[in-house]
Amino acid sequence: MRFSGWRIVREGLTGNRGWRPHWRTPDPKPEYDIVIIGGGGHGLATAFYLAKEHGLLNVAVLEKGYLGGGNVGRNTTIVRANYNLPGNSEFYSHSLKLWEGMEQELNFNTMMSQRGVLNLFHSDGQRDYAARRGNSMRLQGDDAELLDREQVRAMVPYLDFDTARFPIYGGLFHARGGTARHDAVAWGYARGADARGVDLIQNCEVTGIDIAGGRVQGVQTTRGAIRARKVGIVVAGRSSQVAALAGMRLPIESHVLQAFVTEGLKPCIDHVVTFGMGHFYISQSDKGGLVFGGDLDFYASYAARGNLPMAEHVMEAAMTLMPMIGKARVLRSWGGIMDMSPDGSPIIDRTGIEGLYLNCGWCYGGFKAVPGSGFSFAHLIATDRPHAPAARFRLDRFATGRGLMDEEGTGAQHNLH
């Protein structure tokens, strides 16, 4: 079933009776070539690219809940390629290019909106860093523009420019960044994978990983045993539990990140804006809600909800930056479980067990990574060789100390990235 303008007109004239479910609900087969554990954005994109790029069709995605019920449906949808360090820089650059072609590739409206990401700075030191980061972005081939205070004022006049404590000095503008509809991204990849023959199996929790002679043999699930030649773990906040089924201990600590949305308002915030003092970022959804968030709650947690001190901190930062937000009423808040790594950068790699592959450590930034991560993970699983843009996301970098990517420069403490 393809979407097109013509199709919408035809369905509209015939009572919308021709639409069909976007994917099948198959029962698990006893054996697959490849099993992907986790039906979030990364798992679904991996399955899609295994089928599309490598012609591997005997693939299943096993999801313990429903497709897109994890972080992919809980994030604040910011997409960008504005990283500073080698490794991250080329990877997110590649991912953003895939975003730019995603709607055509999937024939699905993911509402990708390149409205621009504006990172504000509030001191000379922050300006220097923004300039350096902008140069890194441009050297990578992405776009970045250093704006002074008056240029920022012309773009976002509603900010408070003159607070005594955190005056706005300027901003780094990344015009190709923006937002997308998070659920649609999961659904689009699910639909594309299913159409190519991938089995998407929901309500199927992996409870064991079978290993014999150092090789993966398959998985145990709440819907029975499934044999597989290769198994990929892509379960975000649950990475430690699933890896433990294979006897692995990971460099991951799970933390809760909260987000907030207001009642729907008329368009007033045209870009993604981030505050440089006290973590706060905001955009306006196409429905009109102001979507915003801040830092982690800072302590290890598997509760998909946070505590009030961080809610208060985020609201304070919001009021400091844009006092007009005080008139909006918060509609909802929620949390998601983040797989925090010791350097704040992800892992896409083989494991010590043959046929078992690992994709985790996305921290709070894995939504923008969905297409790139799926593409690179599929490449690794299919060919057993790392995909160039993700080649530095090695699991052994923590043990060797080579190639750590600590964008924030905070050291090996999971909650500080």
Next chain:
Amino acid sequence: MRLSCPLCGERDRREFTYQGAAAMVDRPAPGATTEQWSDWLHLRDNPAGRTRDLWYHEAGCGAWLVVERDTVTHEIFGTALVGGDHAD
């Protein structure tokens, strides 16, 4: 969430700074292998459920605490000073 400091009593969570798993207290011996040091610094049990972790009573007495709590429900079972002196 509120934490009970053995020295100061029950206090708001904002007075405390989180450090990480309590296992961090057991540093490898000086002659340990690089692998042991790396495991200690980077790897975590990261349980979904009961856990023990380190908190610093930063805006209070300055003591380091081991807090036993549940990472799923946020229930607190008990707190103790690092290195002894148990309290509830």
